[in-house]
Amino acid sequence: MQAYEIYQNIKPSIISDLFQWMRDEERDLYKHTIATLANDRKLRPVFVQKKSVADQIAWMHKTLKLKSSNMIGEHLFQVYFMQGQQELLVAFCDAMGIEHDGKGSVDGDLPETLDADKLKAAVDTLVEKFDPQLVSLYLRVFNLQTDNGWDNLTKLLASDERLALNAE
Structure with a gap:
């Protein structure tokens, strides 16, 4: 699943949280995201900036659902997890x-394979501690970090009901 497909299928409140965090903590990134997405859609950024914050977020989410926005969408997910959800990253890496x-x-290269037992235990721990939709989002973004993802993670994401993307 590519980033734009995740934006199509994730619960909107998770995306709202991401953009609200970005607006509060990474203001320059927020402004740059609006400008980049607006330019890609052949709009002037001011068109989006004049909207209410809720409308800006809804517009960005709608735009990130497009295949043409895949790269920026993946980058935003990475920044959000690296800077806004470090506790989740640390818990996963430790597990x-x-x-x-x-x-x-990560120091060095990502592992070529993921131990199935450790993966299951890590997911169990993360789902207990964090919103399962956020965990699912993180694992999907993590799975994008290799060309075809990790087979056992891909299968787990498809089979574990707790990790289903539940767009409202």
């Missing part, structure tokens, strides 16, 4: 035994 810098940034 999987993946070396990291203490903030969730």
